[in-house]
Amino acid sequence: MRPLIGITAYVEQAAWGVWDQRAVLIPETYVRMVHEAGGRAVVVPPDALDAPDLVARLDGLVLAGGADIEPARYGAEAHATTVTRPDRDAGELAVLAAALDADRPVLGVCRGMELLAVAYGGTLHQHLPDLLGTTRHQPSPGVYGSHDVRFVAGSRAAKIFGERAETNSYHHQAVDDPGRLTVTGRCDDGVVEAVEDPSLRFVFGVQWHPETAGDPRPFAALVEASLG
Numbered sequence: 001m002r003p004l005i006g007i008t009a010y011v012e013q014a015a016w017g018v019w020d021q022r023a024v025l026i027p028e029t030y031v032r033m034v035h036e037a038g039g040r041a042v043v044v045p046p047d048a049l050d051a052p053d054l055v056a057r058l059d060g061l062v063l064a065g066g067a068d069i070e071p072a073r074y075g076a077e078a079h080a081t082t083v084t085r086p087d088r089d090a091g092e093l094a095v096l097a098a099a100l101d102a103d104r105p106v107l108g109v110c111r112g113m114e115l116l117a118v119a120y121g122g123t124l125h126q127h128l129p130d131l132l133g134t135t136r137h138q139p140s141p142g143v144y145g146s147h148d149v150r151f152v153a154g155s156r157a158a159k160i161f162g163e164r165a166e167t168n169s170y171h172h173q174a175v176d177d178p179g180r181l182t183v184t185g186r187c188d189d190g191v192v193e194a195v196e197d198p199s200l201r202f203v204f205g206v207q208w209h210p211e212t213a214g215d216p217r218p219f220a221a222l223v224e225a226s227l228g
């Protein structure tokens with residue numbers, strides 16, 4: 001039986017003609033990756049109601065990419081460029097806490113990795129161009145960057161990707177302090193690109209977007225871990 005993988009979503013105003021209304025949305029690429037990896041995808045809305053009850057029915061969880069996390073969540077003031085979705089922060093943090101509590105496998109993608117870091121007591125760099133003096137991680141609106149990531153030998157990241165991977169990049173923020181997570185992948189400029197919690201079954205985050213690159217490897221690792 002395919003493991004049931006929840007994918008966190010957000011509420012957006014849809015433009016569907018007569019059905020123009022607020023809709024719970026997730027890019028289809030996540031669904032496709034989970035299905036290709038052998039899982040069954042279900043959408044987790046920001047208002048997940050009773051998170052432990054939901055998580056008890058899931059075999060695994062994907063924290064999808066999206067907006068910036070409310071800086072107050074990690075003790076910072078908002079940067080001029082910060083764009084947040086507080087409803088999504090609250091809902092995802094509740095589902096994530098329940099998933100960690102139940103030791104359900106979790107894959108965080110981009111914002112999802114940043115959320116993992118915040119949930120583990122870490123902090124974020126709010127605007128990478130201020131730190132690096134370059135926009136290489138998000139060249140311009142809608143344009144992905146591309147760079148190498150090197151992984152720590154023996155880590156989960158290295159088991160999934162090998163020594164290094166060429167990655168597609170679209171984020172203006174990044175993990176600063178990873179909190180209680182272990183950093184297992186970095187770009188050559190030092191930006192954190194992969195994190196994990198080796199003490200749990202599968203808690204893994206990547207800063208880039210394997211779903212838009214059509215790279216099923218981290219999703220396959222999540223699905224495999226979700227089998228039990």
Ligand SMILES: NCCCC(=O)O
Nearest residue numbers: 065066068110111173
């Ligand atoms: N700080 C937002 C991360 C961007 C993304 O998830 O695509």
